[in-house]
Amino acid sequence: MRIAHLFDHAHALPTIPKVVHQLIQSFNHEEVSIDEIASQITADPVISAKLLRLANSAYFHVTHKVSTVDDALRMLGFVMVRNLVVGSGLAGGFKATPSLNLNQFWSYCLGTAVTARWLGRLAGENTDLCFTVGLxxxxxxxxxxxxxxxxxxxxxxxxxPIDPRRAEMETQSFGYHYADVGAELARRWHFPDEITEAIRHVPSPLEDESGGKVAAIVHLAAWRARVSEYRLGSEELVASYPGDVGQRLGIAPTWLPELAAEHAHLKPKAVMPPLEELLGGLQDLLH
Known part of the structure; x- marks a missing residue:
């Protein structure tokens, strides 16, 4: 089946609330009415309640309770609020299939997103963009x-579905892989080119001739999230580390304690906290 034909299927696209559609459309519009977005989110009690719960989670370290959508937009910023609402809508919008564990899938994607945001800060990249592509x-x-x-x-x-060999196996079977399909979906939804192309190159970031770092950051973050989902031990973690991608980013292999122990001669620039701590309550996005 060709990529274009995938989208002809009745259930290929998620069933998501109207406000999520509107926020997706805002990716490609420079002038966005924050007041209008706030009123649209507020009009959906389920989404607004979840947003406030997420905004008050430990992840954001807010000093004052976030009580309204306007508070969330002011304290977290429009881009992060959009990420949370769109992510929540997508997580609930796809129907379960017999062979895919949706809880594990979205847990892996969320772990990738928060790790990508942390690595983006370390690499001096746009952290909100890293979070969006990671998710x-x-x-x-x-x-x-x-x-x-x-x-x-x-x-x-x-x-x-979260195995690092997946893209290669899908390409052998279908002539394309999940990242090609994800990039096509992003294009159809009018995501900015920088998001579309980053999604396309996540499985093989070193082949991205544009020189962008976001795909490489998300590739590295996906590896970290996969380590958590598979509960890999220290030896397996060290053996599977994509060091060539880390080198491309200029990130020394000392950002995880297990890696730092293997490279004691290198001084860590920063060490990432445990993934559970980094998530800081954002798991509510999936429920």
């Missing part, structure tokens, strides 16, 4: 599962 980088998997469930069931039995 959405694997969404093509959901489109593929919805459009061709039988083929994906067979694929899932061979290789987990």
């Amino acid at each position: 959405t980088h694997a969404i093509g998997e959901l489109v593929m599962h919805a459009a061709m469930p039988e083929q994906m069931l067979f694929m899932d039995r061979t290789c987990s």
Whole structure:
């Protein structure tokens, strides 16, 4: 099945609230009415309640209670509020399929997003952009599962949807992989080119000739999230580390304690806290 034909399937796209559609459209508009966005979010009691719960989580370290959508926009910024609302809408918008554990999938994506934001700060990149790409980088998997469930069931039995070999195996079977599909979805939703192209190159960031760092950051973050989901031990963690990607970013392999122990001769610039601590309550985004 060609990529374009995937989107002809009735369930290929998520069922998401109107306000999430409107926020997705805002990615490609420089002039956005914050007041209008606030009123749209407020009009959806489920989304606004979840936003306030997330805004008051430990992740954001707010000094005052966030009581309204206006408070959230003022204290977290429009881009992060949009990330939270869109992420929440997408997490609840795709239907479960027999071979895909949606809870694990979105837990992995959220772990990738918060790690990418942390690494983005370390690499001097746009942290909100890193978070957005991290959260959405694997969404093509959901489109593929919805459009061709039988083929994906067979694929899932061979290789987990979050396995690092997945893109190569999908390319061998279909001629494209989940990141190609995710980039096409982002294009159809009018995401900015920098998001679309970053999503496309996450599986193989060293092949990205544009020289952008976001795909490499998310690739590294996805590795860290995968380590957590698979509960890899220290030896497996060290052995699987994509050092060539870290080198491309100029990030020394000392940002995790397990890696720092293997490179004691290098002085750590910063060490990432445990992923559970870094998530800081953002898991509510998935429920």
